Amino acid sequence: MRATMDLIANGRLADAGLVNICKAAGVSRGALYHHFVSIGEVVAEIHARAQDRVFELAERSFANAGADAPARFSVALGRALAEDRLVRAGLQLAADGTEAPPRLRDEILARVHDEVLAAARDRSDRRVLADLAVVVTAGLESLGYADTAWWNSQNAGRIWDMVLPLFTEAERTVAGRERDAAADLPR
Template identity: 70%
Template sequence: MQKRSQTTREALVRAAVELIANGRFADTGLVNICKTAGVSRGALYHHFLSIAELLAEVHTQARDRVDELAEHSLVEARADAPARFSVALGKALAEEQLVRAGLQLAADGTDNPPWLQDEVLVRVRDQVLAVGADELDRQVLADLAVVVTAGLVSLGYTDTAWWSPEHAERIWGVLLPLFTRA
């Protein structure tokens, strides 16, 4: 019985992820989630107190995945760390519905700021600020890293080519000399 319960819970999370990643937040109503998951309303409320609680779980799972990407890419305070993270994030956005959906959610399961995307951009900025260079250069480079990463993320929602490693690497290839020089 517990296995079936866990399977139902996972189906609900997957359904919410699919609806957000491939549509829009407004599509994540009770009826659509239950229909996509193939479960009853009662099953949803057995596992989650509300839709917001379900979406908060999506945010948590997406944050965990983004944390994995960040730990791998930002592990060392190297000048190319923001570029490596930006490329990895774009690839995850292109390939993983969980990341695509989760970046659009707040920790409380709403679509109100701050979203996971905002948390990610703060992390990129903090990474650049931690690397050498004088204060003014670090501030400018941190802002530049945020703008590039945010731009690639946002543009990819309308044209997924922006999430391709080739796109990000080409853009970062032009910018990296600024980061390594500083």
């Protein structure tokens, strides 16, 4: 599994063929097939484990509501991509062990979109905020494959510092409406 993960994380799924995996792992084809029925099964297991890690990052980032939750997730994802080969490999994969949509990347970007939509429920421009969170997160993730500096917390934070005022204003607007509604209630 480690050899397959490294081949995908440092390249692409096509690099994780039988010969390359066996060579990188230092095992025979028979040894590989003793543990796994197919290469697809190995790759699907990598996806599943990466999904657990990335969804855990999302849970932690979005658990504490706040305008900066998408930024917290985006920065945490960048850190994981830079430091964790499993996450780097897994984002490229689908649950069936292929690169076909929906890949883990697609799943997590949909999650970011849904979380922002839910948090900005009373904003008329909530779809725009959700789209913006996806664009920033996807952009940082994609650019990092060519230059890992994009995954750096400081670089991602610098970009989010420019975007966060839009999310903060959305949160203030919702809080103000809730406060106004509570003030109108009879005592």
